[in-house]
Amino acid sequence: MKEIALTIIEELKSYKELYVIGHNNIDSDSFFSSYLLSVILQSFQIPAKFCMLEDYQILEEDKKEILDFKIEDPIILRREDCQDKYFLLVDHNDPEQSLKEGNGKIVLSIDHHIITGKVKNCYSEEYTSTGLFLYALFKDIYPFSKIQKEIIALTVMADSCFLTTSRFKESDRILLEELNTKLDATEMRRKYFHTTDFSKEKDFNIKNNHKVYHLENLEINRVILKGYQEDKKYLEEYLIRSNELYSNNLFIWNEFDTLHTYVYYKGRFLKEYDKIVTSSMLITKDLLAEIKNIEG
Numbered sequence: 450m451k452e453i454a455l456t457i458i459e460e461l462k463s464y465k466e467l468y469v470i471g472h473n474n475i476d477s478d479s480f481f482s483s484y485l486l487s488v489i490l491q492s493f494q495i496p497a498k499f500c501m502l503e504d505y506q507i508l509e510e511d512k513k514e515i516l517d518f519k520i521e522d523p524i525i526l527r528r529e530d531c532q533d534k535y536f537l538l539v540d541h542n543d544p545e546q547s548l549k550e551g552n553g554k555i556v557l558s559i560d561h562h563i564i565t566g567k568v569k570n571c572y573s574e575e576y577t578s579t580g581l582f583l584y585a586l587f588k589d590i591y592p593f594s595k596i597q598k599e600i601i602a603l604t605v606m607a608d609s610c611f612l613t614t615s616r617f618k619e620s621d622r623i624l625l626e627e628l629n630t631k632l633d634a635t636e637m638r639r640k641y642f643h644t645t646d647f648s649k650e651k652d653f654n655i656k657n658n659h660k661v662y663h664l665e666n667l668e669i670n671r672v673i674l675k676g677y678q679e680d681k682k683y684l685e686e687y688l689i690r691s692n693e694l695y696s697n698n699l700f701i702w703n704e705f706d707t708l709h710t711y712v713y714y715k716g717r718f719l720k721e722y723d724k725i726v727t728s729s730m731l732i733t734k735d736l737l738a739e740i741k742n743i744e745g
Contacts, residue, residue, distance in 0.1 A: 450585050450586050450588075450589065451589040451590060453572065453586060454586045454587050454589070454590055454591075455590065457557070457559075457572065457586075458490075458493050458495070458590075460556075460557065460570070461490060461495045461497075461537075461556065461557075462493075462494075462495060464495070464496070464535055464556065465496060466496050466498070466534070466535065467490070467495065467496060467497045467498065467535050467536070467537055467556065468497075468498050468500045468524070468526065468534050468535065468536050468537070468553075469483045469484075469486050469487040469490075469497050469498065469499055469500065469536075469537045469539055470483060470500055470501065470502070470536050470537070470538060470539065470547055470548070471483045471501070471538075471539050471540050471541065471547070472540055472541040472546040472547050472660070473502065473504070473505050473506065473546055473547055474505075474506055474508055474657070474658075474659065474660060475501065475505055475506065475507045475508060475511070475515075476507075476508045476510075476511045476540075476607065476608075477511045477514050477515055477518075477603060477604055477607035477608070478540050478578045478579050478580055478604040478607060478608045479539065479540040479541075479579070480507070480511075480515050480519070480523075481515075481518070481519075481580055481600045481601075481603065481604050482539045482540050482559075482578070482579040482580045482583055482604060483499055483500075483501075483523070483539045483540070484499045484519075484520065484521055484523070484600075485580060485583050485597060485600065485601070486537065486539055486559060486583060487499040488597075489583065489587050489591050492591060497537065498524050499521060499523045499524065500523050500524040500525070500526050501523040501524075501525055501526070502525070502526055502527075502528060502531075502547070502548075503525050503526065503527050503528070504528070506657070508657060508658075509646075509657055510643060511607060513641060514603060514607060514641045518599070518600055518603055520596065520600075528549075528552055531548060531552050531553040532552065532553065533554075534553050534554065535553075535554050535555075535556050536548060536553045536554065536555050536556065537555075537556055537557055537558070537559070538555060538557070538558035538559070538560070538568060539558070539559055539560070539579055540560060540561070540562075540579040541558070541560055541562065542558035542560045542562065542564060542565055542567060542568045542571045542573055543565045543567045543568075543661070543662065543663050544567055544568070545567075545661055545663060546660065546661060555568055556570065557570035557571065557572065558570070558571045558572070558573070559572050559573070559579060559582065559583065559586075560572070560573040560579060560582075561573060561574060561575060561576045561577070561578060561579045561581075561582050562662075562733070563662075563664060563733050563734065565662070565663050565664060567663060572586075576621060576624075577605045577608055577609050577616050577617045577618070577621040578601075578604035578605045578607070578608040578609075579604065580600065580601040580603075580604030580605065581601060581604065581605050581621060581624055581625070583601070584598075584601050584624065584628070585624060595630075598628040598629070598630050599628075599630045599631075599632055601628060602625060602628050602630045602632045603632065603637075605617070605621065605625050606632070606634055606637050606638075607641075608727075609727075610638075610642060610675070610703070610705075610725060610727070611634050611635075611637055611638035611641070611642050612634045612638075613638075613705070613708070613725050614703075614724070614725040614726060614727055615722075615724045615725065615726050616726075616727055644675040644676050644677065644680065644705060645658070645674045645675050645676055645680070647676070647680060647683050651686065651687060651690050652690070652694070654674065654687070655672050655687065655690060655691050655694060656694075658672055658673050658674060659671065659672050659694075659695065662699075662733065664733065664737060665737065667697065667737075668696070668697055669697050669699050669733075670691075670694075670695035670696065670697055670698050670699065671698075671699045671700075671701065672687075672691045672695070672698060672699070672700050672701070673700075673701040673703065673727060674687060674700075674701070674702055674703070675703045675705060676702065676703070676704060676705070677704060677705055677706045678704060678706055678707055680704075681702075681704070684702060684711075687700075688700055688713055688716060689716070692715065692716045697714075697715065698713075698714070698715060698716070699712070699713075699714055699736065700712070700713040700714075700716075701713075701726075701727070703725050703726075703727070705725065708723070708724060708725055709721060709722065709723055709724070709725075710722040710724065710725055710726040712726075712736065714736070714739075719736065719739060720735075720736070720739065
């Protein structure tokens with residue numbers, strides 16, 4: 450990992466100004482990993498700036514933890530001002546999730562999802578969070594502070610529904626313990642975790658939990674909702690509406706009292722997991738083969 454980190458540092462030394470940016474539906478990992486990468490690079494005299502686009506939305510379910518833990522506010526950029534700027538993508542490697550076509554120049558991406566091939570220079574590994582990947586990459590050459598380690602631990606918890614999903618692997622647990630923070634997953638879950646609020650407008654919940662993936666020439670519109678068995682009464686209407694809003698809709702229902710996941714593609718039941726699974730690299734790899742099989 451140290452060699453990769455040094456390569457990244459060397460690649461970026463020639464730039465006079467760089468903007469570090471996450472995906473457009475901002476969650477805790479996207480927000481804090483963008484911040485972390487900017488300060489890591491600044492320590493090597495690389496002029497990296499933590500930023501967001503003006504039309505970005507912070508996910509409702511992550512707002513409180515972002516407000517509680519944030520150290521720095523991002524620079525807010527207008528899309529029309531991005532044209533001649535150089536960007537580093539964090540927590541995604543598909544420009545359609547942030548800059549869109551022709552809007553800004555992308556230098557590289559650091560991510561923990563499947564590599565789309567849309568960014569020429571992409572570093573992506575299957576860690577629970579991009580924050581944890583950044584820690585693994587730079588820990589041998591950068592002295593992470595106590596608060597930075599807490600932020601990394603937070604990204605791990607937030608991206609695994611507070612250590613309940615299959616995304617959180619044993620190798621990640623070892624790294625999390627190495628951070629040696631006082632954050633307790635049970636306490637954090639009690640404070641920050643909540644399922645989808647079904648008292649809100651259906652379209653709001655769907656759009657707030659929507660992400661686009663471009664994989665093997667296929668555009669997949671993922672919608673992921675979190676509930677309990679008693680909330681399953683909402684499942685059909687959400688499934689119908691999400692398919693009205695998005696083509697190639699990959700609809701994921703996480704059920705936290707039974708610890709099961711139900712996956713639908715284009716409105717049809719695709720697969721059930723006897724664990725909580727999110728649309729990470731793991732589930733996307735698994736589903737691509739099944740989607741191709743369904744479409745013959």
